[in-house]
Amino acid sequence: MRTRFRQTAGRQHHAGPLTYVLLGLAALVSLFPLYWNLVAASHTGERVVTAPAPLLPGPRLLDNLSFAWNQVDMGEALVNTTVVASLVALSTVLFSTLAGFAFAKLPFKGRGALLTLVVATMTIPPQLSVIPLYRIITDLGWVDQLQSVVLPSLVAAFGVFFMRQYLIEALPVELIEAARMDGAHSLRIVWHVVFPVARPAMAVLGMLVFVQAWNDFFWPFIALTPDGNPTLQVALAGLGAGNHSVDQAVVLTGALISTVPLLLVFALLGKHIVGGITAGAVKS
Amino acid sequence: MATSVRARNGGSPSPDPPPDAPSARSRRPGDRRPDSGASALRRRLYRWDLKATPYAFIAPFFLTFAAFGLFPLLYTGWLSLHRVELGGEPEWRGLENYTGLADSEFFRNALVNTFTIGVISTVPQLLMALGLAHLLNYRLRGRGFFRVAVLAPYATSIAAATLVFAQLFNTDYGLINSALGLVGFDPVDWESSKWPAQIAISVIVTWRWTGYNALIYLAAMQAVPQDLYEAAALDGASRWRQFLSVTIPSIRPTILFTIIVSTIGATQLFGEPMLYGGSVGISGGSGNQFQTLSLLMYEKGWVTGALGQASAIAWVMLLLLLVGGAQTLVSRANRKKQEG
Numbered sequence: 073m074r075t076r077f078r079q080t081a082g083r084q085h086h087a088g089p090l091t092y093v094l095l096g097l098a099a100l101v102s103l104f105p106l107y108w109n110l111v112a113a114s115h116t117g118e119r120v121v122t123a124p125a126p127l128l129p130g131p132r133l134l135d136n137l138s139f140a141w142n143q144v145d146m147g148e149a150l151v152n153t154t155v156v157a158s159l160v161a162l163s164t165v166l167f168s169t170l171a172g173f174a175f176a177k178l179p180f181k182g183r184g185a186l187l188t189l190v191v192a193t194m195t196i197p198p199q200l201s202v203i204p205l206y207r208i209i210t211d212l213g214w215v216d217q218l219q220s221v222v223l224p225s226l227v228a229a230f231g232v233f234f235m236r237q238y239l240i241e242a243l244p245v246e247l248i249e250a251a252r253m254d255g256a257h258s259l260r261i262v263w264h265v266v267f268p269v270a271r272p273a274m275a276v277l278g279m280l281v282f283v284q285a286w287n288d289f290f291w292p293f294i295a296l297t298p299d300g301n302p303t304l305q306v307a308l309a310g311l312g313a314g315n316h317s318v319d320q321a322v323v324l325t326g327a328l329i330s331t332v333p334l335l336l337v338f339a340l341l342g343k344h345i346v347g348g349i350t351a352g353a354v355k356s
Numbered sequence: 357m358a359t360s361v362r363a364r365n366g367g368s369p370s371p372d373p374p375p376d377a378p379s380a381r382s383r384r385p386g387d388r389r390p391d392s393g394a395s396a397l398r399r400r401l402y403r404w405d406l407k408a409t410p411y412a413f414i415a416p417f418f419l420t421f422a423a424f425g426l427f428p429l430l431y432t433g434w435l436s437l438h439r440v441e442l443g444g445e446p447e448w449r450g451l452e453n454y455t456g457l458a459d460s461e462f463f464r465n466a467l468v469n470t471f472t473i474g475v476i477s478t479v480p481q482l483l484m485a486l487g488l489a490h491l492l493n494y495r496l497r498g499r500g501f502f503r504v505a506v507l508a509p510y511a512t513s514i515a516a517a518t519l520v521f522a523q524l525f526n527t528d529y530g531l532i533n534s535a536l537g538l539v540g541f542d543p544v545d546w547e548s549s550k551w552p553a554q555i556a557i558s559v560i561v562t563w564r565w566t567g568y569n570a571l572i573y574l575a576a577m578q579a580v581p582q583d584l585y586e587a588a589a590l591d592g593a594s595r596w597r598q599f600l601s602v603t604i605p606s607i608r609p610t611i612l613f614t615i616i617v618s619t620i621g622a623t624q625l626f627g628e629p630m631l632y633g634g635s636v637g638i639s640g641g642s643g644n645q646f647q648t649l650s651l652l653m654y655e656k657g658w659v660t661g662a663l664g665q666a667s668a669i670a671w672v673m674l675l676l677l678l679v680g681g682a683q684t685l686v687s688r689a690n691r692k693k694q695e696g
Contacts, residue, residue, distance in 0.1 A: 085595075087494035095491050099505035102567060106508060108531070109520045123529035167420075170413040180410035186418075193421055195616075195677055197624045199650055199670040201428035203435060203657055224424035227417045257402075258409040287513035289627040290650075294658070308515035312522070312631045320523060327516035334511040342504035349507075349571050 106331065113137075113328045117319020136325040144318065146329045149307040153286055153330075156218055156303055160225045160285040165278045167227035172235025173266045177243060178258075187236070194229045202294050209295055216300035221292045225285060231277055238273035239266070276348030279341060286334055304330035429674075436667035446664070453668035463669070465644055466652040469554065473629070473648065474622030477558035482614055485566050489573035490599060503574075506567030514627035518560055522632050525556045550645040553632075557646055560628050565621075569614050576610035577603055612684075619680065623673055626650035649673055 087095075112120045114133035119126060140146045174180070175187050205224065214220040243266065251261045267274075289305045296302050298310020308330055311323045338345060436453050438446035457463040492502060509517065524531050525546040533543040546556045580603060588598045604611075629646045630637040638655050640647020647655075649669060657666030 085494055087491070087496050091491050091494050091496070095488075095496070095502050098488055098491075098567075099502055101563070102506050102509050105517065105520050105524065105563065106512065108524065109516070112520070112523060120523065121526070121529050124534050125523070125529055125531045127531075167416040171417045174410040174413035178410040178413070180407070183410070186414065190417065193425060195620055195681065196425060196429065197620070197670070197673050197677070199624060199626075199653055200432050200674055201425060203663055203667055203670065204428035204431040205424065206657075224420070226420050229417070229421075232414075232417055257405050258413075283511060287515075289514050290624070293627070294654075305513055305515045308513070308519060309627075309631060312515065312519050312634060313637065314635050323519055324523065327519045331512050331516045334513075335508065338504060338508060338511045342507065343500055346500075346503045346507060346571055349568065349575075 106335070109324055109328050109331065112321060113325040115321055117321040120320045120324070132321065133325075136321050137329070139318075140322050140325040140329060144307065144311065144322065144326060146304070146307060146326050149302050149304045150329060150333075152218060152301060153303040153305075154333075156221055156292075157282045157285040159222050161278045161282040163222075163226045164228050164231045164281045165274050168231030168235045168277060169266065169270050169274055170262065171227070171232040172237075172239055173243075173262065173270070175232065175236040176239040177245060177248060187233075190229045190232050194233075198290055202291060205291070206294055214295075216296050218296075218301065220295040221288070221303070224291065225288075228281065231281060234277055234280075235270065235273060239270060242273070243269045273348075276344060279337070279345050280348060283334060283337075283345075432667045432670050435664055436671050438664045440663040440667075441661050449664060453664050454672070456665065457668055457672065462644065462647070462652060466640070466647050466649045466669075469640065469644075469646055470623065470625065470648045470650075473554050473558055473561075473625060473646065474619065476555060477561035477625075478615075478618045478622055480558075481562040481566050482569060482611070482618065484562070485569035485614070486573055486604075486611075488566065488570035489577055490603070492570065492574050493577050503571065506570060508567070509564045510568045512564065514564070515631055517564055518628050518631040521556065521560045521563070522634065525559075548642060548645070550643075553641060553646050557625075557628050557632050560632070561622075561625070565618070569618075572610060572614060573607060576607040580606040612688075616681075616684070620677060623677055624650055626654070630654075 108127075110133075111126055111129050113136050115126050115130035116132055119130065171190075175183060175190075201224075205220075209215055209217075209220040247265050247269070248261055251265050256264070287305060288303075289309075292303050292306050293309055296306045298307055298313075298315050302310065304326075308323075308326050311318065311326050435446065437449060437451070439449045439453075440446045488506060492499070492506075496502065525533075527533060527543060527545050527547055530546070532546070536542075536544065544552050546552045584602050584606065585598055588602050593601065625648045629640055629648055629651055633639070633641050633646065636642050638651055638659060640651050649672070653666045653669040653673075656662045656669060
């Protein structure tokens with residue numbers, strides 16, 4: 073993926089000063105709300121809602137953090153979110169790689185039609201499933217249980233398609249045939265041939281799915297409650313709706329707690345994520 | 357894509373089992389017979405492996421979809437034909453829930469809001485993403501920084517982004533009104549006025565997704581063959597002309613892809629208006645001024661407890677997408693016919 077990027081990037085025109093000005097502006101607009109989130113989380117609630125709003129960090133960040141952590145249970149929400157996002161990412165990567173491999177390289181009846189079906193399912197809004205699902209988890213007593221948000225997300229059509237697009241180019245049929253000649257059965261081929269070849273794409277897909285699961289809102293908001301066993305997003309929704317009648321500085325501290333872990337991941341692995349988004353799109 | 361699929365079918369392993377390499381090696385000329393039972397079994401296993409494994413590998417997706425996608429979808433359809441209250445027995449209503457929607461002022465309001473917010477959030481977003489991708493396509497110092505910076509909003513959740521923007525857009529003390537004041541504008545009522553509130557919500561959507569779409573466009577732009585530009589330059593086309601006549605047509609499939617994805621997203625819009633509205637979020641503001649179809653569905657289902665009506669709204673959302681999708685396909689087919 074990377075080499076392709078490099079090869080094509082070298083031919084471009086050099087950027088003029090206006091390009092840098094415009095890009096600088098875009099970066100500023102992209103980053104300012106995040107910076108201001110930090111600013112607001114470091115002031116008192118009264119200061120945040122007093123005009124003119126603060127532009128520089130204040131002294132209250134640690135107090136707000138400990139309040140959000142201890143009084144609003146953002147710590148518990150952080151643990152829940154990490155558990156949910158990790159499980160969803162692991163299982164989606166595993167099942168998407170298997171299905172993507174089958175769609176890319178294994179001949180079977182109905183392959184084309186089934187692949188079309190996979191892609192078509194992406195257009196179905198989640199709104200069409202939440203009412204029955206809510207009835208089911210209510211009957212099972214799963215409201216506020218994490219499995220009710222993990223199970224529906226065990227595998228995603230997007231992931232299947234993503235892995236198929238990658239493997240179709242990256243995995244030579246000869247490798248599979250050679251393994252079959254050696255008498256390897258399919259699971260051995262998956263383990264010794266497919267996984268090693270697919271690893272870069274699996275890593276990228278894992279990160280994308282992790283981000284998505286971390287930020288997922290609609291179904292978790294229905295299946296979990298802010299005062300029960302929430303993920304970060306559900307807890308934030310509770311704060312935003314005024315459930316705890318806390319001040320705005322604490323609300324925005326909650327927002328900061330939910331954002332910073334992902335921003336750290338992006339700062340460390342951003343290049344790979346960018347590569348993944350672009351690679352997945354070019355091939356689709 | 358089509359060609360690669362065909363190539364793969366041609367090159368796939370033949371259905372006949374290959375010689376059993378390991379056992380053949382261990383076999384001595386004299387004892388063929390006792391081994392043949394085992395090798396027949398092996399061959400049968402092998403054939404079974406070839407046949408069944410693909411289905412086993414795609415099974416997790418289809419089982420998950422059947423349980424959490426298809427079954428609920430059909431069940432929602434069934435509910436939409438009934439009068440259902442939380443805890444009560446469903447009662448057959450036919451299409452009354454749907455005809456009721458057609459008469460409902462709230463439904464029409466939500467439908468129009470979903471459409472207007474969808475347009476205000478999608479069109480500028482994709483246009484800006486195109487421009488941004490064009491800029492990022494220059495040879496740049498700090499390329500990595502710019503790319504990650506414009507992608508940072510994508511890492512921010514709907515909830516966090518909306519809570520921050522709700523403060524920035526606050527009518528009394530928000531920074532956006534302060535900034536407008538500096539250039540001489542009167543404060544705008546970003547919460548209870550209809551259009552400003554819809555614009556504010558669209559800004560949140562646009563902020564989160566512009567960079568992401570720009571990176572998708574960028575990747576597509578980098579795959580455009582260089583000789584197309586060279587030919588255009590030889591013909592005396594300016595850089596702007598090249599952008600319009602070479603870049604845009606070359607990445608048209610990608611543009612269509614992002615339009616489809618953003619349209620689906622816009623149809624489902626829920627978290628941004630709900631959290632932007634604070635304590636009156638579910639009704640989409642005090643006068644329903646930014647209530648979307650999703651919010652109305654949630655209000656019907658979880659506040660009013662009219663699950664049949666909520667299900668009908670959900671199905672209308674799917675039908676709208678299907679009609680839109682069919683229309684896109686038809687108009688594309690027509691254009692192809694005209695062109696070729």
